[in-house]
Structure formats: structure tokens, C-alpha cells
Amino acid sequence: DAGVIQSPRHEVTEMGQEVTLRCKPISGHNSLFWYRQTMMRGLELLIYFNNNVPIDDSGMPEDRFSAKMPNASFSTLKIQPSEPRDSAVYFCASSLQMGRFFGPGTRLTVL
């Protein structure tokens, strides 16, 4: 079991650039979650999908953020344009019924 896979693990970009984060959930899991973690706010839920359909995106901070899940094994979180305040660790998690299984995260730094 490979667990949740995220790429890239680290991303450094300049303000205004587009950033795309990728996630492969655990095979067979039907729910996928994107979280953001910062020292100030801890873990925040951005959006989650159930059976590839976005269920709740109320945590997405602004229109600059968008997420897609074209199939059961892949999801992207895009920030366009990126800003320094977007710097954080972004986690993807998946689940089947109970719990959340997290990926290793992508550390994003926007200069």
C-alpha cells in the first residue's frame, strides 16, 4: 500500500505564478480532501470530493484557488496567481468510510 502520494514535495515560486499541486489517493478510497497547514491556523480544510464530485469547497480561500478530480485516482489543487500569503504546507488526504489518511504534503513557498 503506497499511501497517499503528493507531488511535488517542495515548491518555491514567485508571486503571480501559477502553482499546481497533485495528489493520488489510496486506491479504493472514495473521498479526497485538500488541507492547508500553517503555524497560525493549523490544519484547515479547503475542499473535499466524494466519488470525484466536489462536495464542500467553502474552505477555499479565494477564487485564485481551484481544485479538480478528473478521476478516482488523481486530483489537483491550483493557485493562480499565487501570493506570498499562500505559503504553507498543503496536504491531501483520502478515506473510504472513517478517518483520514494523509499524504506527506507539499511545502509551498511563494516569494
Add this chain to the structure above:
Amino acid sequence: GESVGLHLPTLSVQEGDNSIINCAYSNSASDYFIWYKQESGKGPQFIIDIRSNMDKRQGQRVTVLLNKTVKHLSLQIAATQPGDSAVYFCAERSTGNQFYFGTGTSLTVIP
């Protein structure tokens, strides 16, 4: 809204001693709880869970206690080891399969 908070933001224990990490939750309707361990540079790792119809659950060296009367959750780690040093989060599942995470307690094990 719901909130999950921790009584102690930091905890230091001697190697070999038992550790107790506490968590308060506010939603009496929450029916499922998880403890996560997060090491530096890694994603949250599932440790142990408990459903609201139980008051105690044991794992390997870990025990979770749930007191629904006072809405309190604790994680006990027996014979704490240096590898247990990490940040520990509690999470509660509220309505609509939403999870709310505490801010975390940093556990430091002194050799």
C-alpha cells in the same frame, strides 16, 4: 461553530515515563474521534480512533479515553520513547462527515 482545543500546547516527559495528552471538544453530536501524530516534515499519521459508543480503546502502547459527559478526549502513551516526540492532534467527526482538528500538542521526550 465547533471547536477542538488542547489544554496543553507543549509537553515534556522523561523517556520511559507515561505521557498524557488532552483534548476538549465542543460538539456533543460528534460520533468519532481520531488521534494523529505529526513528525517534523511529515503528514499527520493515524494513531488510534474511538467511536462515541466507547469510552476506552487500547492500541500498542497507546490508549484513548473518551469522556462524553465533559466532552474530553485523552491520549495516553506508555513508556514514552524518543521516537514519540512529535505534535499530536485530536480530531472529531461532526455532522456531514466533517472533521475538525485541534491545534496540536508538541510532545518532547527527554532521553
